Amino acid sequence: MASASSSTYRDDRRTELREFLRSRRARVSPADVGMPAGGRRRTPGLRREEVAVLAGVGASWYTWLEQGRDITVSGQVLDAIARVLLLDAAERAHLYRLAGLTPPQAPSAPSVALSPEVRRLLDAWSPRPGYVRDRHWHFTAVNDAARVVFGYRESDHNCLVSFFTNPRYRVRHRDWEETAPEVAAAFRADAARYPDDPEFGRIAGELAAVSPEFAALWARHDVAEHTSAVKAVDHPEAGTMVFDATLLPLPQHPGHHLIMHNPRPGTDTQERLEALMRQHSLVVAHPG
Structure with a gap:
């Protein structure tokens, strides 16, 4: 009733x-x-x-x-x-x-240049880490804090691939092994939104060929949705930092998401992060 x-x-x-x-x-x-x-x-x-x-x-x-x-x-x-x-x-x-129905997924455009408004938001988020990824999880923008904190390099082009193949990111991510199944499952869930898009299969296939861990997780066919996470980072210079990560869709860029990391309350992450970024700012300003 x-x-x-x-x-x-x-x-x-x-x-x-x-x-x-x-x-x-x-x-x-x-x-x-x-x-x-x-x-x-x-x-x-x-x-x-x-x-x-x-x-x-x-x-x-x-x-x-x-x-x-x-x-x-x-x-x-x-x-x-x-x-x-x-x-x-x-x-x-x-x-x-x-009418009581779920709206169909809007078609997503390929990666395009970010709007000035999004770039300003990403820049303003510093010194906190942030980046933008498209529907295939390709990075379209990464701020300096994300590179310093997570160890992203200029050669990192895809968030999924970097998670499984970037050794600097892996060694810094305290809960990498526990998080890896969730990451693979989230990518499969995103792929299911676009069944006619072969790019997801290409990325997964190429990654499985070089990462046995991803291959094993991908073969499980698990799916998961997530819009937030907690990331604990053991940084070689700053020590342990803990971030609340929030994934926000960008309606003006269909399929793109802004991932913002905020120092977790109750930790000294904010102070460690500020000191780390000041140090790297000085290194950049005075490389000699």
Whole structure:
């Protein structure tokens, strides 16, 4: 038996669906979709019957949908309605949610130059480590603190590959063996979002050929989602530092994520990090 709260939620969602579809329909004129105006209209926009015809669904079914009735809805039909109503990507995703479906994963563009705003954010995050990776886990930007703290080199181009093949990163990562299964599982979960993208398989195949540990983990077919983690680093100069790592999606760069590391409260990581970065700043400024 449904609870009162869940029933209220469904009612609210159906009300929102009704109002959303009506408002989107009202803003689309017949001319916008290549139809004759058909004389004067009492209300602006398309009629329900016109939306149904253009979307290839029954007029009664569309009326029920707009009324928020409990009917079966498919993504294919919602896409057709979204095209007729000229919905943008955000509106299409909203329609899916109101209809009780999970919006499909938006297609991701290949790695592109980061916007100035993202670069400024990454620079402003210093002296704390941060970097940006694309959907294939390729690094698109790494700040100086991440290179100093984690031991990333200029030759490090992919976060997954570096995790399993960069010896400096591995020796500094205190919980490497415990974390490795989660990293491989997270990459497989990301690959599953793009089943038609062969780049994930290429990266995994090439990495498995040089890393027996990754090969064994990849063969397990584990999947995992993670948006945060705790990283403990044993740095040869600064000692032990512990960071809270948070993964943030970048909507303006589909498929890209900003990974930000913050000194964990209750540790002396902040002081160690600041001293380390001051030291490296002086080394850079006075290499002699």
